[in-house]
């Protein structure tokens with residue numbers, strides 16, 4: 001992004017404003033659902049997180065290995081199966097790091113409770129689950145994420161914001177928005193959350209979605225048929 005200019009007001013030994021973080025973002029998509037799993041790494045410290053865990057976890061594991069990333073946590077935008085499928089493999093690769101999820105979908109991961117009435121339970125229970133709450137920053141090593149609640153596709157849908165990036169999960173896509181036809185979806189909340197939490201962001205913010213290509217807030221504000 002940008003490099004801090006030397007100056008008396010800023011001493012890197014004590015504090016590093018988030019605006020000066022050099023981030024590397026890498027996307028991997030599985031071939032079955034085209035679900036994105038992101039590696040987000042601080043280029044200076046190599047501290048990293050994985051955002052969402054698709055059906056081909058080896059792709060993001062390889063990306064982390066190639067960058068010598070120190071993966072500190074796994075963050076989930078929500079808990080539909082295609083976003084959590086690779087959790088066990090990621091844990092095997094990265095150790096028992098925290099898996100952070102919004103409080104209202106926590107039981108899906110920690111107790112194997114089904115997210116959707118339409119699908120069966122996952123029969124998987126995972127320990128070391130951390131809770132994401134709106135307004136509470138989530139720190140993983142040198143990375144700090146802002147948590148924006150963007151429900152509607154699912155109750156605990158969150159957008160994770162860091163620097164100039166928004167990881168929107170299945171709330172907002174390039175040219176589209178998430179499904180809201182499940183029993184626990186809410187189309188009104190989905191639109192309201194996108195408008196209040198995402199379209200209120202600056203035009204140049206880069207949007208990394210749960211599926212498909214990246215976009216920007218400015219572009220979606222102008223061309224997204226669900227929002228214009």
Ligand SMILES: [Zn+2]
Nearest residue numbers: 080082170210
């Ligand atoms: Zn999805």
